[in-house]
Amino acid sequence: MSRDRQRRASRPAAWMQAAAGRIAGAARSLPGKLxxxxxxxVLIAQVMIFIPSAAGFRTEWxxxxxxxxxxxxxxxxxAEAEGLSEARVRELLAGAEAVAVARVYGGVTELVLGGxxxxxxxxxxxxxxxxVIQRxxxxxxTVFGPDGRYIRIIASPRTRxxxxxxVIVPEAGLREDLxxxxxxxxGISLFIAGVTGGLLYLLLLFVFVRPMRRLAKAITAFQQDPGNAxxxxxxxxxxxxxxEAETALAAMQDEVRAAFRQRERLAALGGAVARINHDLRNVLASAHLVSDRLAMSPDARVANMGARLVRAVDRGVRLCQETLQYGRAEERAPVMSRLILRAALDDAASDAMAATGRAGWDNKIDEAVAVEADPDHVHRIFLNLFRNAIQAMEGGGRFTAALDRREGGFVVIAVADTGPGVPDKVRETLFEPFGRSGAPGGxxxxxxxxxxxxxxxxxDVTLARSGPQGAVFEVSLRAVQGAPQTRAKALKPAS
Structure with missing residues (x-):
């Protein structure tokens, strides 16, 4: 029995807590705040109106x-001419709540009633x-003054x-009436505020709040399941x-869904490419063994064809390896530090020539030039540019690096070579992954x-110009005022 009583007693408390929670939630919502x-x-406006109204009421009183x-x-x-008694005159004075009355006319003060x-x-x-301010x-x-005071009113009658x-009257009457x-x-202000607030609330609810709620629900639903059409x-x-916000949201949803579909397709394609790549590398390995034997043939013509086949197979294997490396790469965020540019470029050029072939190298960067950059990123950037330059020159020629200009807090380094330049058909997709490459087998x-x-x-990296005399690429890196004291260490190729 005691448990049943406790449950019945707890029901009103639980109901009150639930109601208080709903009220608090409504108060925190946008319509409640509105x-x-x-x-x-509205109440503030009524208070601003009330003060002059109350001052006017006091003056009128x-x-x-x-x-x-x-x-x-x-x-x-x-009184005597009209036949009014003294009692009647005192009644008139009492109606004015006057304790004392005096008239001033013609320079003479006449006391009519004294108390x-x-x-x-x-x-x-x-x-x-x-x-107006004094009133x-x-x-x-009058409102906050002490009790028992009197007011002496000085006025000019409208008739004279x-x-x-x-006139001297008690202040208590004025305070009570005020x-x-x-x-x-x-009371009137509360009524006006409630009616005005309700009307404005309904107006803004249908014009602004409900559309904003619709937008918020759409954004939340899209966040939870972006791919659901x-x-x-x-x-x-x-x-x-x-x-405009609705149109922008709809356009953004379409673009993101298209990107998700494209990502799914690319993921499926990547898986297929990985499987094909694995099988293709096995095929190329077998072809490499056969081509090696052909290259060792005593027949000069067969050996020459075998050597060419070996080079072709090597390019195919290298292409497979680079494709897998790019697909698996997740570049880390750069760790910026002060870096001497000349030393970093010498290291990149040395590694590029060791991996690709010999060529003339001319570093025109001054020792005082320093940049704010990630040393590993800088090495990989110029390693790729130098390797491309050496491949374009086919083992001969000369590539150089020079400080072209400074602009907007950046230094622009020009990397030039003496190769045949970038073909026109390659330029449009030059910086796109797996785009057309100017180098054979790239x-x-x-x-x-x-x-x-x-x-x-x-x-950024851009192609500045290209022609029969060679190509020039420009690399912009954030400049540093003053060179650091430590020399950049040699970095190994990471691409």
């Missing part, structure tokens, strides 16, 4: 009391001289502007900024790798 901010702004007291003073002046208020605090409200400050003095009336006025204004976002056709990966590594460090 409604709260709208009501707050004091003016009314002064006019009533003036009428009572006039009645007292003509004993000598022990009480008194403030003066001269309606003939008060400014607002006086308003707060050449006179002045001085509080009642404030309560009414506050059923989550495709369809723009509403709006012509404002939200419509895989078309060297320049692609060089550009990828250079761009990772913020620079």
């Amino acid at each position: 409604l709260a901010f709208t009501v707050l702004v 004091l003016t009314t009391r002064a006019e009533s007291a003036h009428l009572a003073a006039l009645a007292a002046e003509t 004993d208020i000598s022990a009480a605090d008194m403030i003066v409200a001269d309606l003939t001289r008060e400014t 607002q400050f006086a308003l707060w003095g 502007p050449d006179e002045q009336i001085s 509080i009642a006025f404030s309560v009414r204004i506050f 059923s989550n495709a976002f369809r723009p509403s056709g709006r012509r404002d900024e939200i419509g 895989a078309g990966l060297g320049l692609s790798i060089a550009r990828e590594l250079t761009r990772a460090m913020g620079g």
Whole structure:
């Protein structure tokens, strides 16, 4: 029984916690914040309007009391002629809530009604001289002032502007009426704020919030499953900024889905190429053995054909190896450091000639030139460029490296050779992986790798010019002010 009572007692608490959670969630949501901010702004506007309204109410209250007291003073002046009794005159003065009344006209002050208020605090409200700012400050003095004070009102009656009336009234009546006025204004303000906030909320909900919710849901669904075509976002056709965002989201989804499809195709193609490559290397290995035997034939013509076949098979094997290496490579992020460029280029040229063949080398880079770059990346970049240059010159000629210019915080190094230049049909795909290569038997990966590594460090590799006198490639690397003290160490080929 005790457990059942505990369960019944816990149900209201759980319900209240769930309701509080839903309310808190709604308050944190975009519509909840929008409604709260709208009501707050309307209330602030009402408060800004309330202060001058309350100051005007105070002035009107004091003016009314002064006019009533003036009428009572006039009645007292003509009491005998009109047959008014003293009791009736005092009733008129009591209606104005006046404790004392005096008239000032013709330079003479006439006390109409006098009361004993000598022990009480008194403030003066001269309606003939008060400014708008003074009325607002006086308003707060009335609301927050001490109890038991009196106000001496000085005013000019509307019927006799050449006179002045001085009336003393208790401040408590004004304070009570001001509080009642404030309560009414506050209730009206809450009603206006609620209605205005609700209308603005509904307007903004349908015009802005719901489209933004739709966009947010579409982005979330796309993030969770980018390849699902059923989550495709369809723009509403709006012509404002939200419509532009919808159109951009739909276009981005189409592009990303196309990229995913392309990636899947490339992954499948890569797997097929890897399998074919494996089988092809076995075939080429067998062909290499046969070609070696043919090259050793005593018949000169057969030996010559065998040697040519050996070279062709070697190019095929090298192409297979380079293709697999490129497909498996995941370039690491560059580790930037200060590097003397001349030493790095000498190391790359030495390795290039050792692997590809001899050629003339001329390093025109000054010892003082330093760059901010990854030493391994720099070595691989220039190793690929130098190997291409040596292959293009077919074992003869000369390749050089020189500082071409400085621009925008970068140094531009020109790498030139004396080969036949880059053929026109190759230039369009020169930096694309597996594009057409100017070198016989090349895989078309060297320049692609060089550009990828250079761009990772913020620079670039471009073909500056090409012709029968040779080709010139430009490499831009981030410059360093002042050369480091340590010399770059020799690096082995990594491509």
